[in-house]
Amino acid sequence: MREMDESLIANWNECVKPGDTVYHLGDFCLGNDPLRVFRRLNGNKHLCLGNHDKPKTVAKAPFAWIKDTYLLKIGKEIRIWLSHYAHRRWPHSHHGAIHLYGHSHSRLPDYGRSTDVGVDAWNYKPVHLDTILKMMEKRERTDHH
Numbered sequence: 001m002r003e004m005d006e007s008l009i010a011n012w013n014e015c016v017k018p019g020d021t022v023y024h025l026g027d028f029c030l031g032n033d034p035l036r037v038f039r040r041l042n043g044n045k046h047l048c049l050g051n052h053d054k055p056k057t058v059a060k061a062p063f064a065w066i067k068d069t070y071l072l073k074i075g076k077e078i079r080i081w082l083s084h085y086a087h088r089r090w091p092h093s094h095h096g097a098i099h100l101y102g103h104s105h106s107r108l109p110d111y112g113r114s115t116d117v118g119v120d121a122w123n124y125k126p127v128h129l130d131t132i133l134k135m136m137e138k139r140e141r142t143d144h145h
Contacts, residue, residue, distance in 0.1 A: 005029075005037070007091055007124065008119065008124060009037065009040050009041065011119070011124050011125040011126075012041050012042065012125070012126055013040075013042050014125070015125050015126045015128065016041070016042040016043040017042055017043070018042045019043075019044070020025065020042065020043040020044065021043065021044045021046070022041075022043040022044065022045045022046065022126065023048065023051070023070070023072070023082050023100075023129070024045060024046065024047045024048070024063020024075055025048045025082060025083065025084050025100065025101060025102035025103075025117060025118070026048050026049055026051070026052075026060055026084030026102050026103060027050035027053060027084070027102065027103070028047055028050070028053055029050045030052050030138065033041075033060075034057055034058050034060055034061040035060050035142050037061075038061035038062070038063075038135045044048055044064055045049075045063050045064060046063055046064045046065050046066075046067075046070070046127070047063045047065070047066045047067075048067055048068065048069060048070060048082050048083055049066060049067070049068055049084060050084040050102065050103060051084065054135035063087070064074035065141060068083075068084075069081065069082060069083045070082045070083075071091050071092075071097075078098075078105065078133070079091070079092045079095070079096075079098070080085050080097065080098045080099070080100060081093070081099040081100070082101075083095055083099070083100075083101050083112075084101060084102050084103050085101055085103050086099075086101045086103065086104055086108055086111070086114065086116070087099055087101070087114070088111065090114070093112070093113070093114075093141065093142050094141060095141065096113065096141040097113065097141075098113045098114070098115075098132065098133075099113065099114035099115075100114075100117045100132065101114070101115075101116060101117070101118075102116065102117060103116075103118065104116050104118070105118060105120050105121070106118065106120055106121035110139075112139060112140060112141065113136050113139045113141055114138075115132070115135070115136075117132070
């Protein structure tokens with residue numbers, strides 16, 4: 001377990017610089033002291049709670065915020081629904097909003113402009129927003145109202 005933790009921390013810090021903003025989509029440091037791990041990770045960190053995150057435990061780490069879900073707005077055009085869980089519908093999905101989630105360990109197929117960004121789906125590294133946006137350019141918006 002310790003070797004896996006060290007690999008994940010090294011992979012994170014290879015991708016994330018100290019001033020970067022990171023949205024972690026749940027199950028943060030399973031079975032570990034969150035503050036000990038948190039301090040070693042680069043970036044300004046936000047957390048959407050996962051099913052293994054205990055609110056009292058993760059509250060010990062100074063995340064910028066801790067929420068269940070979050071609608072990230074970038075400029076006037078980009079909307080990204082962040083959640084630990086995959087959704088079939090999400091706010092603004094029929095207007096092209098993107099949905100990012102974890103939890104499924106790359107076992108669910110992508111759905112429209114929705115994709116799993118858990119580390120096990122991305123070679124055990126965080127994925128950069130530019131990579132996601134480029135991938136989503138090719139995808140059709142989810143057509144439901």
